[in-house]
Amino acid sequence: MKVTVIGNECIGLVTSASFSIQGHDVIWADEDTSAIDSLRRGERSLEDPGLQDLLDLGASYGRLRISGNVSESVAKSDVVFLAVANSAGRVDDQSHDELDSIAESVACSLKKGAVVVVKGAITCDAIERVESVMQEVSGRRVDVAGHIQSLAEATSVDQTINPRRIVLGVSNVRVGELLYRLYGPLSASADDCRLMMLSPESAEMSQVLQHFENDLVGKQVSIWGVSMESESGTRCNPAAIRLIESLLEMGASVHVHDSAGLQAAEQHFGDRIGHFENKYDAVAGSDALVVMAACSEYIGVDPGVLRWRMRNGVVFDAAQCLNRDWFSRSSFDYYLIGPAPLRHNDASLMGSFTRGRLSRLAA
Numbered sequence: 593m594k595v596t597v598i599g600n601e602c603i604g605l606v607t608s609a610s611f612s613i614q615g616h617d618v619i620w621a622d623e624d625t626s627a628i629d630s631l632r633r634g635e636r637s638l639e640d641p642g643l644q645d646l647l648d649l650g651a652s653y654g655r656l657r658i659s660g661n662v663s664e665s666v667a668k669s670d671v672v673f674l675a676v677a678n679s680a681g682r683v684d685d686q687s688h689d690e691l692d693s694i695a696e697s698v699a700c701s702l703k704k705g706a707v708v709v710v711k712g713a714i715t716c717d718a719i720e721r722v723e724s725v726m727q728e729v730s731g732r733r734v735d736v737a738g739h740i741q742s743l744a745e746a747t748s749v750d751q752t753i754n755p756r757r758i759v760l761g762v763s764n765v766r767v768g769e770l771l772y773r774l775y776g777p778l779s780a781s782a783d784d785c786r787l788m789m790l791s792p793e794s795a796e797m798s799q800v801l802q803h804f805e806n807d808l809v810g811k812q813v814s815i816w817g818v819s820m821e822s823e824s825g826t827r828c829n830p831a832a833i834r835l836i837e838s839l840l841e842m843g844a845s846v847h848v849h850d851s852a853g854l855q856a857a858e859q860h861f862g863d864r865i866g867h868f869e870n871k872y873d874a875v876a877g878s879d880a881l882v883v884m885a886a887c888s889e890y891i892g893v894d895p896g897v898l899r900w901r902m903r904n905g906v907v908f909d910a911a912q913c914l915n916r917d918w919f920s921r922s923s924f925d926y927y928l929i930g931p932a933p934l935r936h937n938d939a940s941l942m943g944s945f946t947r948g949r950l951s952r953l954a955a
Contacts, residue, residue: 593774596621596665599675599694603712605631605643607673610752612650614777620658621665623697628660642749666701671774673739674698674722676712695722699729707767709760711739715831716792719761737762737771740795742928753778757786761795796831797838809843812903814878816871817885817911819853826853828860832884836865849874851889872901880906886913895922 595611595618597604608620622628650656659665666672674694691710698708710722719738726734738761745751758775762768768789779787790798818832836846847866848857858867868874871889875881875898883890891913899905905924909916912928919926 593617593670594668595619595671595673595774596662596669597673597675598622598662598666598698599673600712601627601631601675603675604673605647606749606752607675607711608656609643609646609650610749610778611774612653612656613646613753614781616655616774618650618656619665619669620656621660621662622658623660623662625660628658631658646749646753662697663701666698666706667703669703670706671770672698672702672706672708674708674710676710676714676718691718691722692725695725696729699726699734702726702730702734707770708734708736709739709771710736711741713742714738714740714796716761716796717830719792735763735767737767738792738795740798754782755779755785756782757788759788759790759795759798761792762789763792793834797834807843808839810845811843811879812845812847812877813839814847814849814875814881814902816849816874816881816883816890817887818848818850818857819885826856828853828856829884833860835882835884836861840864847874847878850885851887872897876901878902879904880908882908883911883914886911890914895919895924899923 593616595608595616597608597611597618597620601622604620604622608618612618620631647656674691676691695708702708708722708726710719716738719736723734723736726736740759740761745755755778758779760768760771760775762771772787772789775787779785788795788798815832815836818828818836819826820829836848839846845866846864847868848854849868849871850857851869854867854869857865866874871893879902881898881902890911893914895915895918898907899922905922906927907914907919907924908927909919914926916926916928
């Protein structure tokens with residue numbers, strides 16, 4: 593298959609190289625000539641020890657090349673990847689604008705039947721956003737799917753060519769069949785890899801739910817920050833709604849805290865979940881906590897007090913707002929969810945999140 597990869601250099605290079613050695617013809621495209629020149633000189637933002645070997649192998653097969661002409665590359669491709677380091681569904685307006693800009697530049701060049709895949713630590717809202725922008729620009733329907741990964745997974749050569757699981761958010765059978773042809777060789781070559789075709793909503797939730805593989809019947813999960821502001825006022829965050837519904841289906845009880853939007857949660861869920869005005873009361877006796885909003889009330893939370901109130905010290909930081917150094921040094925199983933910024937030598941720390949399991953929940 594013919595593939596073009598656009599966007600974040602770190603994710604894009606690893607993605608391009610991994611597909612090229614699986615027999616696909618791949619172009620990593622960027623209209624930034626300085627970025628292209630740097631790559632041709634061997635200068636990269638990502639220093640993964642296996643990346644250069646992978647790039648050299650793909651190039652030696654004649655299946656991997658770099659191009660400064662995005663429109664020309666896209667026009668030839670069956671699948672176009674938009675590599676995203678930040679989730680446009682839950683971060684700032686700058687990330688929204690960057691993703692919109694990439695989507696606009698691609699939309700008019702896509703050939704009929706081509707599929708766009710947004711790859712990275714994304715939400716299904718980001719998939720919908722790209723689909724909407726492309727339809728508005730091109731005047732026709734464009735099929736957009738998502739490959740849900742943490743930033744560590746997306747930029748790791750080892751985790752890309754030897755994945756434990758590949759989670760794709762697809763909206764129809766045709767897209768699923770096309771992506772199965774693309775990902776099939778990669779899935780087959782990895783040890784015990786699960787290739788999962790889910791709805792975009794289910795794929796997004798898998799980022800958190802992959803850790804809840806044990807029986808959740810009778811377990812208590814607390815969620816901090818379930819609301820968002822909209823033009824019509826405060827309402828429940830769609831991502832929080834999907835997570836809560838999934839946890840309830842799995843047999844867990846759910847307690848929520850939200851200083852600004854507790855009433856919205858009460859109106860949506862009623863007595864199916866517990867509602868608390870005090871954040872520490874919401875976690876009392878809980879087996880796990882998911883933080884979904886980066887408000888000041890959560891940023892400065894005391895890990896000692898939090899651990900004392902919880903039954904099991906398992907924390908998912910989906911808002912990227914907790915002090916990870918504090919939590920990593922304390923008696924918590926602490927997991928970053930989504931697009932955490934990678935610092936030098938952070939890959940092993942982030943990788944521990946993707947490999948971790950909530951063994952304490954089974955106790």
